[in-house]
Amino acid sequence: MNLRNSRRLTVAGVCLLFTTMGIPVAAADPREAPGVGHGFHTGAISLNTTYNGEMYELKDAARGGASGYRVRQAPVGGTAPVSVLYTDQDNDWGTGIASDRDTMAVDAQYAAAKAWDYFADVHGRRGIAGDGQGIGTYGMDPGVPDAATLPRYTLARPDLDRPDRIIYAASYSYIALDHHARQVDAATLDLVGAAFGMGVAHAEAGLPTTRWDSSLPTPPESHAIAWATAKIFGTMVEFYANNRIDKPDYLIGERLAAGFPEGTFAAPVSMANPSGGCWTTSTQSSENPGLHFFYLLAVGSNPAQGDVSPTCNNMPVAGIGNDKAAKIWHRALAEYFTDKTNYAAARVATLKAAADLFGAFSLEYNTVNAAWSAVSVGGGQPFPGDQTPYPVNPGDQETAVKTAVSLQLEATNPGGRALTYTAAGLPPGLTVNPQSGLISGTPTKAGDYRVTVGVTDTLQAQGSTWFMWYVL
Numbered sequence: 001m002n003l004r005n006s007r008r009l010t011v012a013g014v015c016l017l018f019t020t021m022g023i024p025v026a027a028a029d030p031r032e033a034p035g036v037g038h039g040f041h042t043g044a045i046s047l048n049t050t051y052n053g054e055m056y057e058l059k060d061a062a063r064g065g066a067s068g069y070r071v072r073q074a075p076v077g078g079t080a081p082v083s084v085l086y087t088d089q090d091n092d093w094g095t096g097i098a099s100d101r102d103t104m105a106v107d108a109q110y111a112a113a114k115a116w117d118y119f120a121d122v123h124g125r126r127g128i129a130g131d132g133q134g135i136g137t138y139g140m141d142p143g144v145p146d147a148a149t150l151p152r153y154t155l156a157r158p159d160l161d162r163p164d165r166i167i168y169a170a171s172y173s174y175i176a177l178d179h180h181a182r183q184v185d186a187a188t189l190d191l192v193g194a195a196f197g198m199g200v201a202h203a204e205a206g207l208p209t210t211r212w213d214s215s216l217p218t219p220p221e222s223h224a225i226a227w228a229t230a231k232i233f234g235t236m237v238e239f240y241a242n243n244r245i246d247k248p249d250y251l252i253g254e255r256l257a258a259g260f261p262e263g264t265f266a267a268p269v270s271m272a273n274p275s276g277g278c279w280t281t282s283t284q285s286s287e288n289p290g291l292h293f294f295y296l297l298a299v300g301s302n303p304a305q306g307d308v309s310p311t312c313n314n315m316p317v318a319g320i321g322n323d324k325a326a327k328i329w330h331r332a333l334a335e336y337f338t339d340k341t342n343y344a345a346a347r348v349a350t351l352k353a354a355a356d357l358f359g360a361f362s363l364e365y366n367t368v369n370a371a372w373s374a375v376s377v378g379g380g381q382p383f384p385g386d387q388t389p390y391p392v393n394p395g396d397q398e399t400a401v402k403t404a405v406s407l408q409l410e411a412t413n414p415g416g417r418a419l420t421y422t423a424a425g426l427p428p429g430l431t432v433n434p435q436s437g438l439i440s441g442t443p444t445k446a447g448d449y450r451v452t453v454g455v456t457d458t459l460q461a462q463g464s465t466w467f468m469w470y471v472l
């Protein structure tokens with residue numbers, strides 16, 4: 001007997017469910033038993049399904065009726081593809097093989113369920129629009145035109161008249177790229193979570209979700225904030241699920257190439273050190289400064305575990321953890337983001353959110369400020385009474401090579417807390433005492449050095465300045 005089909009056997013009206021050891025466990029009614037899914041990205045998982053009297057449907061009543069659909073080519077004489085709800089006779093779904101469409105449907109349904117659970121459990125939000133309505137996931141059969149050309153199925157239109165859908169474009173064995181338009185590359189936790197998060201970004205703040213027309217001028221920063229929001233929440237969904245195959249990390253799309261032809265997909269994006277992770281006029285339309293900010297806020301610049309994340313101002317940042325960071329971002333989205341939010345406005349919004357949750361000038365508030373400064377997004381404080389310490393600029397220095405020096409750094413300290421000093425870019429041979437701020441030593445190499453000095457207090461409030469040190 002095939003083991004896959006022997007997991008469930010009905011005898012005299014009683015459904016016997018078999019454990020991995022082959023021991024049967026009686027269930028009173030087969031319709032009450034959970035389905036078993038075999039995903040490529042997720043492995044063996046439990047699925048909520050619905051029995052319609054004849055067969056099982058990929059429909060999750062516990063999550064607003066979230067359902068999985070297969071999109072077929074238009075019938076003879078028809079003009080539009082047809083979507084059909086996935087069904088199964090024995091409630092045992094997929095084979096675990098990437099080219100199997102039922103397997104991909106399992107991955108999609110599982111990831112969508114984890115996205116639902118994450119927002120419900122962590123942020124008290126049930127569904128993309130917060131209305132308790134489950135989403136539909138649509139996988140394209142081979143030969144179906146690209147989803148972007150199908151208004152009936154795609155969410156690429158700005159009005160998002162159907163915020164309850166996520167589209168998997170192209171075929172089941174090669175799923176095409178366009179998750180910025182709420183379509184996704186593949187049914188992985190982070191990308192499905194990102195599609196879900198993109199919907200939340202639009203429903204909550206009206207942030208745009210369409211892919212920007214490349215023939216138009218540079219897109220507004222609100223597009224970057226929307227995409228950053230999507231990928232931040234996609235990453236948080238991956239951590240929430242903690243799946244043994246699609247393991248949690250701070251890479252976006254790291255499983256895209258798995259099971260697909262080499263070179264099909266681009267390399268994953270690292271939140272710790274994304275390309276263009278410092279805000280400039282040339283990166284302002286990219287989500288990467290926002291992703292870099294979130295990593296620094298959650299993990300820090302030099303964590304005990306995790307990737308080192310270089311800061312744009314050479315100042316260290318100590319992370320406050322995923323949970324606090326995500327709650328700050330979600331509150332900012334829900335209370336302060338608008339359809340025109342740019343990076344400067346996002347900085348103020350997250351500071352206000354941190355103050356709402358933890359208090360103005362708290363450790364969390366100051367870390368938000370430090371993380372934004374670390375990706376070159378600066379500005380004033382939204383509350384009076386700034387307690388940020390600032391180093392006093394000592395002015396440019398000139399020293400002969402191999403001559404001992406001693407330079408005492410000073411700092412303003414309105415909060416009155418203990419300070420830690422840093423100095424990046426010092427001439428070789430010089431070091432700074434982190435407690436006293438004394439720079440000393442003997443420079444060993446002539447050159448022009450840009451030195452960035454910073455001070456950080458015990459609540460992560462920090463300030464910096466820079467000067468030139470000429471070694472002759």
